[in-house]
Amino acid sequence: MSIGLRELRRKPLRFGAAGAALVLLTVLLLLLGGLLDGLYLGSTGALRAQQADLITYSADAKKSLIRSRIDEAERRQVEAVPGVEQVDGLGVALLGANVPGQSDVASAAVIGYQGGVRGVPDPPAPGRAYADRRLEAAGVEVGQTLLLGPQREPLEVVGWVDDTSYLLQGGLWVEPGTWRSILASARPDATLADGTFQALAVTTAPGADPAQVAAAIDGATGGATTTVTRDDAIAALPGLREQSSTFTSIIAVTLLVAGLVVALFFALLTLERTGLYGVFKAIGASTGQIFSGVVAQAVVLGALSFLFGAGAAWLLSLPIPAAVPLQLEPNRVVVTGVALVAMAVAGSVFSLRRVVKIDPASAIG
Amino acid sequence: MLLATSEIRRAKLRFSLLTGAVGLLVFLILFQQVLLGSLLQSFTGAIENQSAPVLVYGAEARKNVEGSIVTPDAIPAVQAVEGVATVVPLGEGTFTMEAGGTQVDTAVFGFTPGGPGEPTKVVAGRLPQAPGEAVAPREDTTKGFDIGQTVTSSAGGVPVTIVGLTEQSRFSVAPTLFTPFATYEQLRRAANPDARAVLPTLLAVDPAPGVDPAVLADRITAQVPGVEALDRARAVSEAPGVAAVQQSFSLILLLAFIVVTLIVGFFFLILTVQKASSLTLLRAVGAPAGYLVKALLQQIGVVVGGGLVVGVAFLFGAKAGAQAGLPLQVEPATVIATCATVIVFALLASSVAVVRVLRIDPFSVVTRQSLGGTG
Numbered sequence: 001m002s003i004g005l006r007e008l009r010r011k012p013l014r015f016g017a018a019g020a021a022l023v024l025l026t027v028l029l030l031l032l033g034g035l036l037d038g039l040y041l042g043s044t045g046a047l048r049a050q051q052a053d054l055i056t057y058s059a060d061a062k063k064s065l066i067r068s069r070i071d072e073a074e075r076r077q078v079e080a081v082p083g084v085e086q087v088d089g090l091g092v093a094l095l096g097a098n099v100p101g102q103s104d105v106a107s108a109a110v111i112g113y114q115g116g117v118r119g120v121p122d123p124p125a126p127g128r129a130y131a132d133r134r135l136e137a138a139g140v141e142v143g144q145t146l147l148l149g150p151q152r153e154p155l156e157v158v159g160w161v162d163d164t165s166y167l168l169q170g171g172l173w174v175e176p177g178t179w180r181s182i183l184a185s186a187r188p189d190a191t192l193a194d195g196t197f198q199a200l201a202v203t204t205a206p207g208a209d210p211a212q213v214a215a216a217i218d219g220a221t222g223g224a225t226t227t228v229t230r231d232d233a234i235a236a237l238p239g240l241r242e243q244s245s246t247f248t249s250i251i252a253v254t255l256l257v258a259g260l261v262v263a264l265f266f267a268l269l270t271l272e273r274t275g276l277y278g279v280f281k282a283i284g285a286s287t288g289q290i291f292s293g294v295v296a297q298a299v300v301l302g303a304l305s306f307l308f309g310a311g312a313a314w315l316l317s318l319p320i321p322a323a324v325p326l327q328l329e330p331n332r333v334v335v336t337g338v339a340l341v342a343m344a345v346a347g348s349v350f351s352l353r354r355v356v357k358i359d360p361a362s363a364i365g
Numbered sequence: 366m367l368l369a370t371s372e373i374r375r376a377k378l379r380f381s382l383l384t385g386a387v388g389l390l391v392f393l394i395l396f397q398q399v400l401l402g403s404l405l406q407s408f409t410g411a412i413e414n415q416s417a418p419v420l421v422y423g424a425e426a427r428k429n430v431e432g433s434i435v436t437p438d439a440i441p442a443v444q445a446v447e448g449v450a451t452v453v454p455l456g457e458g459t460f461t462m463e464a465g466g467t468q469v470d471t472a473v474f475g476f477t478p479g480g481p482g483e484p485t486k487v488v489a490g491r492l493p494q495a496p497g498e499a500v501a502p503r504e505d506t507t508k509g510f511d512i513g514q515t516v517t518s519s520a521g522g523v524p525v526t527i528v529g530l531t532e533q534s535r536f537s538v539a540p541t542l543f544t545p546f547a548t549y550e551q552l553r554r555a556a557n558p559d560a561r562a563v564l565p566t567l568l569a570v571d572p573a574p575g576v577d578p579a580v581l582a583d584r585i586t587a588q589v590p591g592v593e594a595l596d597r598a599r600a601v602s603e604a605p606g607v608a609a610v611q612q613s614f615s616l617i618l619l620l621a622f623i624v625v626t627l628i629v630g631f632f633f634l635i636l637t638v639q640k641a642s643s644l645t646l647l648r649a650v651g652a653p654a655g656y657l658v659k660a661l662l663q664q665i666g667v668v669v670g671g672g673l674v675v676g677v678a679f680l681f682g683a684k685a686g687a688q689a690g691l692p693l694q695v696e697p698a699t700v701i702a703t704c705a706t707v708i709v710f711a712l713l714a715s716s717v718a719v720v721r722v723l724r725i726d727p728f729s730v731v732t733r734q735s736l737g738g739t740g
Contacts, residue, residue: 253617
């Protein structure tokens with residue numbers, strides 16, 4: 001192993017080609033992973049922040065918040081179900097926000113809520129909102145009055161909240177009356193009567209089984225509702241599943257490419273050194289010793305390439321405009337590093353057969 | 366050719382595996398490109414294949430059809446712009462419809478029969494003439510959207526009968542109905558009985574004869590407050606998501622091209638290194654370097670050519686198998702361009718092996734012990 005590492009130290013350029021390829025692949029992996037995380041977190045924040053276990057939609061909405069509507073009578077039916085502890089109304093209006101001093105319209109999600117949202121204080125006074133920090137990139141500041149929708153409805157920002165966006169639109173958290181009036185003004189066809197919400201966030205009582213409560217809710221409303229867990233509600237967001245599977249496949253293919261690059265590189269290296277390894281074996285080195293040197297080289301090569309690649313990805317991410325939902329999460333970085341080193345080791349293992357087959361007698365011709 | 370082919374004959378498995386690997390990668394590249402084209406068509410086909418050369422969005426919509434709404438005062442204001450011949454409302458919304466016994470997310474466009482905004486690619490049946498009629502994509506006939514079938518909105522039970530089929534006219538990769546605006550309005554009101562009014566999502570504009578749609582769109586945006594007009598091509602290319610999808614696919618394609626290059630390059634390099642002794646011997650007995658390089662290039666030609674044949678064959682197989690789902694459109698130009706790029710990349714990749722062959726020193730035969738030299 002020590003010979004392998006010494007070679008790496010003395011002749012680092014010999015590993016330049018494979019190292020450069022792995023650095024590039026690391027950049028690609030981290031940027032892809034960052035995009036996937038950014039898209040997921042930016043789309044799901046408003047639902048992830050709900051303290052409730054269950055979300056109740058109208059049955060004809062196919063779990064779409066925008067298409068769902070639950071009136072007061074249905075809400076009372078839900079509240080009466082055994083195992084239901086708390087019910088909060090929830091609604092969203094996706095629209096453009098005119099920010100003072102900015103020429104571009106910001107993408108906003110005005111979210112009407114009654115409480116029960118992690119990291120968001122109780123609803124502010126009518127006409128005021130807590131804004132998600134995502135909107136900071138669009139020039140929004142606390143104290144500003146935004147003008148929303150085609151009718152330019154005013155809304156004053158009174159504070160920041162974090163990680164509460166919906167479908168990549170910055171969340172503006174308002175009390176239900178403000179949400180209803182903005183919705184009616186921006187989309188007259190989506191106007192909802194007082195007391196009607198798009199969905200209900202249902203908190204179950206301690207010890208109650210959420211799945212059973214969900215079934216009981218839908219039974220109590222006579223099938224007029226579809227109640228799902230918060231995770232199912234997140235998974236039902238439009239395009240989220242497809243997005244996730246597409247990016248995960250690209251990441252998997254990229255990792256395979258990394259393994260392939262390492263495999264081909266070490267195959268070539270081993271081939272070039274058949275004679276040398278023959279000499280090693282002739283003077284008593286075992287296949288295990290030679291091979292552990294190859295694996296050690298792969299680990300160091302993978303780890304160093306990853307570090308350089310991670311640095312490059314971070315530098316590249318700095319000038320990327322805020323509109324691109326790139327988010328480099330520590331978890332993602334660690335997992336990518338481990339996966340890359342693992343693929344490098346897996347790639348180097350392909351040389352094992354060749355190392356085993358080397359005949360010590362070849363050292364003497 | 367003798368040297369190249371006899372080696373291939375002796376190592377059939379090795380060359381077949383490489384040809385297969387290249388073939389699979391070529392298929393992956395072609396399939397992704399075809400999929401990209403089909404996906405984009407399914408995202409924006411309804412906009413591309415409707416008759417209005419200019420579409421007017423609400424300014425806050427950020428060119429997003431689903432986020433757009435046009436206020437009633439905009440219609441006379443747009444009509445008053447010089448160069449506008451006709452302005453009609455165009456509605457768009459996603460509804461849950463009961464089709465073929467299941468709930469299906471369905472995009473519905475409400476247009477004015479005889480006016481701008483009509484679907485232009487009706488391939489069977491006829492255009493809707495009365496409320497309650499619609500045309501549906503041919504791709505979705507198996508989902509309960511065939512001519513003569515009636516689909517019903519889950520909210521309010523509004524029936525819509527399919528009277529014709531379109532092609533390349535889907536929106537947001539969902540079954541897409543084109544129905545008279547009155548039916549669209551009915552669906553909207555059924556979905557939300559509290560609705561105060563149903564406003565147009567967009568305005569469909571016909572320019573006066575001789576007026577350029579792009580120029581007219583800019584003029585409307587400049588003269589009418591609260592709207593943004595786009596000609597049809599821009600409405601398609603600047604739709605949110607289109608650029609993102611294109612960029613994602615470009616990245617995957619780039620990756621696939623890199624993989625082909627790496628595989629071909631490394632394979633022939635390994636092969637050359639393995640044969641270094643034999644090649645040196647051949648050089649020593651008088652074989653010119655050009656002869657060996659020619660043999661190498663011939664082998665690359667056979668592997669890449671075979672890979673292209675395999676890849677294209679797989680593509681047509683996939684096209685035949687994909688008829689029921691997302692229909693794949695194979696453009697000959699895409700296939701030719703991809704094949705040419707793969708050939709160029711493969712040649713570039715093999716240049717390292719070629720250089721290695723050219724650097725072989727015939728004299729080393731007398732110094733290399735493994736070749737019988739004196740060391």
